[in-house]
Amino acid sequence: MTDDSTHVQGTPAEHQKHRPETLAKRQEILRAASEVFGMKGSSKGTLEEIAHKVGMTRAGILHHFGSKRGLLLAVLQFRDTSAVADLESHHMPGGGGLFRHLIDTVRRNEQRPGIVYTFVTLSAESITEDNPGHDYFLQRYTNLRNEITEALISMARERRTTIDMNKAIMASSAILAVMDGLQLQWLVDGQKLDLSASTEYAIDTIVASVIPDAAESA
Template sequence: MTRSSTGATRSRPETARKRTEILQAAIETFGAKGSTNGTLADIAEQVGMTHAGVLHHFGSKQKLLLEVLTYRDESDVAELVDQHIPGGPELFRHLVRTAYANALRPGIVQVYAVLSSESVTDDHPAREYFQNRFRTLRGEVRAAFEELCAHEGITDRSTIATASASILAVMDGLQLQWLLDPDSIDLGEASEFAITAIVNGVLRPGPALDSHVESDG
């Protein structure tokens, strides 16, 4: 019993290290080729394993795909005290910090962009993940707006739902532009500008766009 227990204890760090290597290889593979064209054989080759060895750690390609997304989420909050994104006004600052951090980790941004786009197709294994992710994030951003409006004494909160969806959309859209042309887009700066503009639009709404456009008459 003692020998078996000791052996198991010694093997856990090695197992964890190998799983992390596989996840990092999967991020590179799925980011470059997508989840359909990227194969377990591609991933196995990068980490010096067999196809069966990868399956031993993750069971199936679908499970590995979902683990990649979980790994990506955990990396977002790894340095936070409770490993969870903050609430209230601090959430907006966290989103800006995340954008600047993402500019230093193109592999994770790429796999997120590829898999989120693929997830709109029928029966994609990550479809439910992204549906739940966006639903949860919209709720958290809405709650942050509600708290911020209460603090600032803002009573008109009719734009909060639209603003919450817009912040997520602009962050993902800027990531796509940056991936396609990184020399033309400063991901952190552009994201900070957009998030600030949307927050200010809720707190200090200006006239509608139509009022700035002259009529044909």
């Protein structure tokens, strides 16, 4: 859900970014880690299991990512960039397309509760400035707020209507807050909550509060 420029702290192989073989191995590790953490969560998923999947040792994984926390943060960024890469345009859509993309992402997340658990846990821990994930989540929320605000402006322009910028900015924060809050409820409730339907309802309602009658096009 973020753009590709979001920086993840705690990935010590930054200086190797121009080596294709290193990038390929990191991608392989991230795919394996996404599978393991997606099924088991960050606490039960182990570096040993991930290392086994890619034919490496635990030390080899740590060589690329520094720590398990560094790997977890990289997995979250990998999830975000992969979601955008899967789009036909290979970049975040604008206007009403952005809100459809957010809802589609939630539908995919319903199939990978471990990744949702990892996101909720790490985002909560990132509130302190000395936390390794602080900069990642700060930039992530900043990017998303800006993208949502721009999407609302674009929708208003398409409808040739005016928009209250203060309401648009507040709506962008509210949409992210609702999405994160619903994910937490979904986990606590044993995934019984209809996460995607609840998210779609919340987004449609908030968008319509800024741009009347816009829900059907969001």
